[in-house]
Amino acid sequence: MKEKNLFIQDIQDGMKVHDLFIVVESRLDQARNGPYWQMTLQDSSGTIPARIWSPLSRNFEQIASEQIIEVTAAAQSFRDQLQLNIETLNFVPPEQTDLSFFLPVSSIPPEELYQDLMRLLHQKVIFPPWTRFYKKILKNNDIREALVKTPGGKTIHHAYMGGLLEHTLSVCRICDSICDLYPALDKDILLVSAALHDIGKAREISAGVSREYSTEGKLMGHIFLGLEMINPFLSKAQNLSPELIMHFKHIILSHHGELEYGSPKRPKTQEALLLHFADNLDAKMNTIDNALDNPSDNHDRAGHWSQFQRSMGRFLYNPHRTPKPEQPEPEPKPSHSLQKVRKTIARQPTLAADPDFSSSDTDANS
Missing domain, CATH: 1.10.3210 (Hypothetical protein af1432)
Incomplete structure (x- = not known):
């Protein structure tokens, strides 16, 4: 079984990549120096654009979507977007690896x-x-x-x-x-x-x-x-x-x-x-x-800010949020004089015991 070791989310500019990916889409285009393959590759962490330049591109008559491939490539930033320039490519039968490497999945099984x-x-x-x-x-x-x-x-x-x-x-x-x-x-x-x-x-x-x-x-x-x-x-x-x-x-x-x-x-x-x-x-x-x-x-x-979200018609902002304390702060102990006041109040008859008292009285005076 072929294992996957490097995921797209961990690829950085300048890295040499040798790993497995799955083809999401591919298209044969024409450049000045010959035909080239323009592809989108995927694993469970995301997607990344990839290119196969001439003369290597001439070796492949078809690269179908949902094919698993093993590539050697150089990661390069182009117009502020990371892409893979593929140097070698081999097709891998699905039964030789684990498909869960390539499909985004919910964080909960x-x-x-x-x-x-x-x-x-x-x-x-x-x-x-x-x-x-x-x-x-x-x-x-x-x-x-x-x-x-x-x-x-x-x-x-x-x-x-x-x-x-x-x-x-x-x-x-x-x-x-x-x-x-x-x-x-x-x-x-x-x-x-x-x-x-x-x-x-x-x-x-x-x-x-x-x-x-x-x-x-x-x-x-x-x-x-x-x-x-x-x-x-x-x-x-x-x-x-x-x-x-x-x-x-x-x-x-x-x-x-x-x-x-x-x-x-x-x-x-x-x-x-x-x-x-x-x-x-x-x-x-x-x-x-x-x-x-x-x-x-x-x-x-x-x-x-996020990139423009076409489905919502706007950019989205990640705001600073109110800090969440790790544990609630302990209430300060009442002073000796405050304890005396509380004891005095505790000995007084409460307002609720007065038949003429109602919550509407407090509402009217608040």
């Missing part, structure tokens, strides 16, 4: 995210028909395997293996927390909808390196595909009234919020509106985290 999601639903969803319904779907072997592998998006948010589960779990947690503020909400239908709202992405987006949209994903989108996956389970669900099923479908269909954002319907219930905002909030927070956590841009320090 996807299988652990799945278990956390199931645990949350088990604890929070009370109505037995909803419990049976979500378990039938999420415990289906094909669906479970797809959820563990599928990214949450192609490029904008949660675009890594396990990203869909990470996003789904976060949306469920947001919905659960907000339900504590608004107890009249139907928490059961909201949490089941949150757990299944993006399930169609398992068919919309490839789980491979390129994270390309499938043909059915391009033609129909994950909202329609998700309902198509869910409908066979809904048709067999027991003791779910037509009204509950209709509301559930509306929540799923409207979770993108607006027609121009791909929602067939706009949210028209409290639960539908809440899921839309929870979904949008978690996606935005992840986008900002990724934008400000780009090692090549040195955005790990406060006071730095």
Whole structure:
């Protein structure tokens, strides 16, 4: 088995690199001195542009995406961007190495995210028909395997293996927390909808390196595909009234919020509106985290700006934040005279004992 020793995030200008990468995209272009390959390489820590110049470039008729390659290259900064100038290249069969070296993955193992999601639903969803319904779907072997592998998006948010589960779990947690503020909400239908709202992405987006949209994903989108996956389970669900099923479908269909954002319907219930905002909030927070956590841009320090984020139409700023003390400071001991005053007060009858005293009196005088 071929091991990987150097990751893209650790490559620096001037380094000599000999390691494994996977090809995300490649294109044969023409320069003054002959043809050259323009490529993007990837490992689990990120991506880097690479070039194969003539005459070496003439040795390769095709370099397909998702091929694993072993290269010797020189790292060089060009127009403030680090790139690899490849000197040797060999193709490596996938079975000779570990694919996890090359695929970005959630910081929490996807299988652990799945278990956390199931645990949350088990604890929070009370109505037995909803419990049976979500378990039938999420415990289906094909669906479970797809959820563990599928990214949450192609490029904008949660675009890594396990990203869909990470996003789904976060949306469920947001919905659960907000339900504590608004107890009249139907928490059961909201949490089941949150757990299944993006399930169609398992068919919309490839789980491979390129994270390309499938043909059915391009033609129909994950909202329609998700309902198509869910409908066979809904048709067999027991003791779910037509009204509950209709509301559930509306929540799923409207979770993108607006027609121009791909929602067939706009949210028209409290639960539908809440899921839309929870979904949008978690996606935005992840986008900002990724934008400000780009090692090549040195955005790990406060006071730095991100590159322009096209999906949000703005640059993003990493502010200085209030320091968090390691441990709370101990309260100063009261002086001897203050202790005497406290003892005196303790012996006095309290205002609450006075039948004529009410909290409104204090409010009026405050």
